[in-house]
Amino acid sequence: MALIGGYLPDWALVPVWLLIALGVFVRDLLIKVPLLGDLILKLYEPALSADEARDPAAYREAMLIVEQKHDIGVPVSHSYVQVRPDVFLHVAAAGDSSKPMMLFLHGFPEFWYSWRHLMKEFSSDYYCVAIDQRGYNISSKPAKMTDYNMEALVNDVEFVVKKMSNGKPISLVAHDWGGNVAWHVAHCCDFVDRLVICNMPHPTLMARALKSSPVQRRNSLYIGYFQLPMLPEAMLTPSRVAALIRSDLRNDTSREQFNVDAFHAAATKTGAVTAMLNWYRAVFGGRVRKWQRKVITCPVLFLYGMEDVAFDRDRVLVGLDKYCSDLKLIKIDGCSHWTANDYPDKVIKEMHSFGL
Numbered sequence: 001m002a003l004i005g006g007y008l009p010d011w012a013l014v015p016v017w018l019l020i021a022l023g024v025f026v027r028d029l030l031i032k033v034p035l036l037g038d039l040i041l042k043l044y045e046p047a048l049s050a051d052e053a054r055d056p057a058a059y060r061e062a063m064l065i066v067e068q069k070h071d072i073g074v075p076v077s078h079s080y081v082q083v084r085p086d087v088f089l090h091v092a093a094a095g096d097s098s099k100p101m102m103l104f105l106h107g108f109p110e111f112w113y114s115w116r117h118l119m120k121e122f123s124s125d126y127y128c129v130a131i132d133q134r135g136y137n138i139s140s141k142p143a144k145m146t147d148y149n150m151e152a153l154v155n156d157v158e159f160v161v162k163k164m165s166n167g168k169p170i171s172l173v174a175h176d177w178g179g180n181v182a183w184h185v186a187h188c189c190d191f192v193d194r195l196v197i198c199n200m201p202h203p204t205l206m207a208r209a210l211k212s213s214p215v216q217r218r219n220s221l222y223i224g225y226f227q228l229p230m231l232p233e234a235m236l237t238p239s240r241v242a243a244l245i246r247s248d249l250r251n252d253t254s255r256e257q258f259n260v261d262a263f264h265a266a267a268t269k270t271g272a273v274t275a276m277l278n279w280y281r282a283v284f285g286g287r288v289r290k291w292q293r294k295v296i297t298c299p300v301l302f303l304y305g306m307e308d309v310a311f312d313r314d315r316v317l318v319g320l321d322k323y324c325s326d327l328k329l330i331k332i333d334g335c336s337h338w339t340a341n342d343y344p345d346k347v348i349k350e351m352h353s354f355g356l
Contacts, residue, residue, distance in 0.1 A: 024285065025285075027227070041143075041145055041146070043229035043230065044229055046141040046271030046278070047271040047274065048141075048143075063090070064079065064080070064138075070116070073120040074119065076093065076094045078092055078093075081159065081164070083155070083159040086140065087156075089132060089134060089139045089140070090131070090137060090138045091130070091131050092113075092132075094120070095122075095123035095124065095125075095127045096127060098127070098166070099125065100126055100170065100193075101127045101129055101165040101166075101170040101171070102127065102128050102171045102356070103129050103161065104119070104174070105157065105173070105179070105181055106130070106131075106132075106133065106175060106177075107178045108176055108177045109267060109273075112131060113262050113266070115173070115340060117340065117345075117347075118340060126356075127164075129160070129164055131157070133178065134147075134275070135275030136272065136276055137272065141271045141275040145281050146286065148275070148281070149283075149288070150180075150283070151286070154188055155289070157181060157182075157189075158185070158188075161189075165191065170192060171196070172192050172194070172195050173196040174200070175198040175199060176198075176337070179197045180203060182195060182197060183200070184203070184291075186296045186298065187296060188290070188292055193298055194300075194354070195300045195301070197300065197301070197303070198303045198304075198339035198340060199303070199310075199311075199338075201320075202316075205315070205316050205318075209311070209316050215314075216316075219310055219311065223283075227280070233273050238268040238273070241267040241273070245258070245263060248309075248336045248337060249342045250305075250307050250335060250336045250342055254344070258341065295323055296324045299326045299328070300324040300326060300327050301330065301351065301354040302328070305342060305343070307335055317329070317331075332347075
């Protein structure tokens with residue numbers, strides 16, 4: 001993905017982004033046209049396995065059994081939370097459910113298993129719950145591209161918290177796309193006691209970087225490519241999903257121990273690649289919940305792997321204190337974008353220092 005736009009001169013980046021914006025605008029207009037809109041949405045619809053189509057409940061039960069093969073060193077229970085009549089989210093939980101919840105939100109193109117090291121460490125003191133977010137692994141994959149908007153993603157988290165936290169405030173830990181959701185949750189909801197974000201800029205700073213930084217416009221061109229139907233799916237095969245993460249890890253030990261098969265299996269689930277791409281397709285003009293606060297008041301730990309090639313760190317790390325009244329920013333040298341997969345020990349150490 002880093003090659004997308006890699007050979008474009010800086011002057012061409014703005015026109016390319018304007019073309020992307022125009023294309024998305026036209027697509028979203030056409031989606032509203034009767035019949036034609038249905039045909040367009042069909043191009044972005046995740047496939048449905050025959051087993052799931054025949055008996056959804058039996059399919060979910062079978063998938064829960066499959067997930068039990070993932071050993072993280074502590075007992076893990078697997079279940080579904082129904083957040084909508086047609087949307088069931090898989091949750092992996094470790095620890096005592098009477099203890100305060102520590103909720104984990106993974107990024108693209110991962111799944112709950114990315115949090116294995118942290119769940120093992122913190123499950124003695126917290127009820128650790130990792131979600132397969134909508135579209136990922138064995139969670140439901142809504143048919144409409146528009147069902148992956150930020151409002152729906154925040155609502156998913158809020159529903160899981162209300163269902164599983166026993167009414168107690170939670171610690172929210174998130175990475176990449178999960179971090180984007182977590183930023184919005186912290187601005188919208190009242191149940192976050194502590195927030196830990198790994199390698200995901202604040203949405204306002206990210207939007208500002210796209211407007212002002214040629215480096216960020218170049219680095220993010222893959223998002224424009226992802227707006228196309230079918231072609232990104234052909235490029236992002238399950239094998240490449242697993243390789244995308246492993247090949248970028250900077251820690252030799254983490255790279256050697258990385259479970260390629262687990263991430264390959266998650267991406268192999270019918271419709272999963274299209275569903276995870278639909279997060280990007282719904283980001284432009286999608287519904288967003290209104291923020292209840294401009295400044296996040298709970299303590300925030302922002303961990304940033306300094307070898308992250310996705311962001312212009314000179315832009316996205318400046319000004320974060322304007323949106324967090326109690327901020328601790330930690331830069332992890334030699335760490336890639338995949339913070340918890342690359343240097344889990346350093347992440348755990350900083351979280352303990354943060355009071356978790």
